[in-house]
Amino acid sequence: MARPLGPVRLKKTNPVTIVLGAALCIFILYFLIGPSTSDFSPARKAAAALHPLSPPTSPFRKATSTGGKVAPPPVIHYNLNNVTISANPVQNKENVLILTPMARFYQGYWDNLLQLTYPHELITLGFILPKNKEGNAATTELQKQIAKTQKSGPEKDRFKSIIILRQDFDPPLPSQDEGERHKMQNQRGRRAAMAKARNSLLFTTLGPSTSWVLWLDADIVETPRTLIQDLARHDKPLTAPNCFQRYYNTDSKKMDERPYDFNNWQDSPTAQEIASKMGPDDILLEGYAELATYRALMAYMYKEGEDIHQEVPLDGVGGTALLVKADVHRDGAMFPAFSFYHLIETEGFAKMAKRLGWQATGLPNYKVYHYNE
């Protein structure tokens, strides 16, 4: 049967079709406007770098395909005389770089980072992960959490910028298990690799605007929310809190805590003497019964109920949590991957800082907590 065209066809249009069409339109609209839903405030945009070739501590403008020639990067002036490092970093809007060598991802670590009260738009995070199976898994986990925070999270939670590096050398040990990791004969290689990882992370991310560097291990799962402000308040070149670990005490049948980081110490004559008899490449490690150094360990200086802002001078520091003035690193203080005065990694760092005229300080009553596996 011949049927007239046009009106009849229109008459046949089902409202369902129109609804579908509208839905499709909204879908397309969403993708046209969509990306800008995770947009930043104008203040943050104004502070962003103009070109992807820029200090990684700042976000940059995504390359827009304008069709024409891409303009060469501009000439940028940085006046490092104006970068303040003060006891009141929030008021002076000082940039903090939190650096974390990461082998495993702990959700507790990330949650703890997010709850820090220091303004997140002044915090840059830097991670370095090894290129092995464990590292890949940790990277995936980390990127998932980063995407959640930076793309869809509230703007006050979003960090200024985040750098993820993959290590260019293999970790010396196949496993990062607690027992294996702490065996003395494995320590040297492990700490040398750790030192290289820390240096790689530090010197590629420090940039020209950082005021403070906070070294925070990936297994630090609990800190006071005002960690950065509290440590910076002391206005010391190197400030180390005391690192503890919560565990289930089988004797008293309840949760308890014990000292964890033994690399924060004051030197002893015994240690000096042992060191003087060592070969030039030997290193002196802390926390092993085979090598009694009689150094005064900050881990045991904790006194319950005393002032959390009590200071003690230190000769060796651990890297679990450590706030460093950026100038110390800029002067060249790094983590020796070789025997430096018979010290290595963070302990060697404290010594090198001292050679450059910077003294380390410990806060025995200010606690941060290590993950317990």
Place this chain on the structure above:
Amino acid sequence: MLPFTSSSGSKAVPRHHVSGYSNGYPRGGNTFEISPHRFQPRGTTPASRRRRRLLLRIGIAVAICGLFALFVWPRGSIISLVSLGLLSRGDDFQLETVRYYDLSNVQGTARGWEREERILLCVPLRDAEPHLAMFFSHLRNFTYPHHLIDLAFLVSDSKDRTLEVLSNNLEAIQADPDDLQHYGEISIIEKDFGQKVNQDVESRHGFAAQASRRKLMAQARNWLLSAALRPYHSWVYWRDVDVETAPFTILEDLMRHNKDVIVPNVWRPLPDWLGGEQPYDLNSWQESETALALADTLDEDAVIVEGYAEYATWRPHLAYLRDPYGDPDMEMEIDGVGGVSILAKAKVFRHGVHFPAFSFEKHAETEGFGKMARRMDFSVVGLPHYTIWHLYEPSVDDIKHMEQMEQEKLAREAEEKEKAEKAKKMKESFGDATSQWEKDKTEMQNIALQEKKKKPDTPGGSTEGKASKDKANTPAPGSQPAGKESPNGPAKVVARNEKKGGVA
């Protein structure tokens, strides 16, 4: 059927039907009527009316949504949506806050320019304005792809216009019409360290000032590097601003060796009176037993500096091993390096090697850098026969010597000038006389001839002759032609003789 009829009354046909269809045509009923003479609007069927209303509602909803969107995403996005992104404005951009880098991609290889490996070119500057023009001519000539080179300058404690000249030059490069001239990231970093040591050549190279000066230099280098090194750099090239001559291909030439740290030989040209050329950079050397023994005797903060009599180290220096005709690719293992031109893999710096601003194994700055690199098992190599030339800046002694030489030269010149003048005068007074005589003779002969011809009609001749006779008291040289004396001729000759007589 029944309830309907009962409600509309008893009449069989409704009234309005009668009025509406009273044109003689029968109403309805006749289903088989095909007459075209009647217009009947197809009318507003409930279905189409519903559709129209639906469209209207959708339209209103879209408009509200649009307004809402405009309210939520204030600027840009809606306009770019309407214009399909063709009218996007300059300030409409997205932020990227996450960067991911795999450091195993930036290890540095022998043919970096093919793998697009980025180089960080570091230049520490202090009061360097006079050298900048020369430096920028080098910069324009590098054959390594410019877009792969990131430039970083540290301007510290400068009292001249270094900063201004530097940024003007850099902006000129980035605005160059030739795209190949454009460099990558360019950072100018300002930081004053409170320089106490003077920067002039004498105080710069004085022995006493060396240790603290080298530590300050090291500090400046570390600040520059830590502010400028990025995760995407494969190489770091340190270059002093006062290099006068270097091959344009130096980056590729050094890179080809694929060493962790590599330096060329550095010499400087000298004026001829100082021998023409001289080794300049004595900081590239191989360690010696003597120096190690010396190091053990020094205290913790002492710094051994090379090239001073106070520390006789007996080290083989890269500079002294140069053979102008030697193979430029020849390598030599060294322990200390000089800072004039260092190419190093970025991983050396990433792993923590830096310029010690303290005494590291009794060395500081670039020498300490070489030592530390060796300590971390990196290869440190010098090229004894591949030479670049440092600018010659005369030392105070040289300047004194040159001033003395200049004075001597001036004295010599004055003397020579005087001599020349004397000789000229001598020549004028004696040597030239014969030709003059010849000339005068011929002239006189001519005049004599003319006079002979005109003799009868020259009445004034006697007076002239008298005047000339009055003046001719001084004795003329013996070759005076006697015979054909004319009134005009002798006058000239006498005048000349008079003058010469004064000298004699």
